[in-house]
Amino acid sequence: MKLRPGITSFFEGHERDSIPKYSIAEFKHLVHALALLQGSKIGSISECGITPNFHTAELQMEGTRLFVLGHSNFPVIAFVEQLNHADQQLRFVDNLNVAGEISRLCPEVEIGQTSDLSRLITNDDLAVLTVVEQKQVAYWKPRTIGQLVFNWWD
Template structure:
C-alpha cells in the first residue's frame, strides 16, 4: 500500500481540523445506532496521537474507531489504554456498512493495517516523514498511519 504524503501526520501537509472530530462523532453515532451500540468516548488528536478516536460500546464488546488526522481514512481497533498505540486491528462488516451509509471515509481493513511495511510503501513520503519513520521504526502500515510519535 503506497502511503500518500501526510501518512505519518508529520510534514507540511497538515490541515488538522476540529471539524473532523465533529464529523467522526456524527458518523459514529449513526453507526452505533445502526449496530446496537453507544458512543462512549471521543478523544481528539493532538501532537500525539495523530488520530481522533471514538469508542463504540456494545453489551459485550468495545470498538475504537480511529480517524486519521490528515487523511480521510478510518481504522477499527480494539480500544487501548491512553498513551498506547493501537495494534489489534479489526474488520467489522456491520459497522463498516453503517459508516458507509453516511460517509465516504475509507475504512482500512485489518489486512491492510497489519501488512509489513516496505520501502515501496514509503516512496511518496517527504523527508520529514522519512526521518520520523527511521527514528520510530514502525513495522506495519498501521504503525505508520495511526501513531503516537512526538
C-alpha cells in the same frame, strides 16, 4: 490502504496548508450516526492531539466494545477492540457490519482492513512519503502500515 504524503501527520511548516484535516466534528458526526444505526452507545470520544495522530470513539454494543480510530488528516478509519495509550500497541480488527454502515453513511471514508494495516512497510510505501516523513520513519521505526498511519509520534 492508500498511502499518501502527510499520512504520518508529519510535515514541514510550509506544507501545513496543503495537508488536509479530518476534523473532530466530522468524526463525531460519523460516530453519532453510526451509533444510532447500530443501536450502540457511545462510551467516549476523544480528539487527536499532538499525540496520538488520531481521534477515538468507544462504541458499546451487545456486550462488546469497539474503538473506532479516525485519522487526524485523512478520512481513514480503523477498528481495535482495546485501546491502551500506555503501551501504544494497536491490534487492529475487522468489523464488517460497522464497516458496511460507515461505507453507506460516508462513502468517502476509507476503512483500513487488518490485512492492510498489518502488512509490513515496503520501500515502495516509503517512496510515497515526504522527506520529513521518511526521517520520522527512520527515527520511530514502524514496521507495519498500521503503525505508520495511526501513531503516537511526537
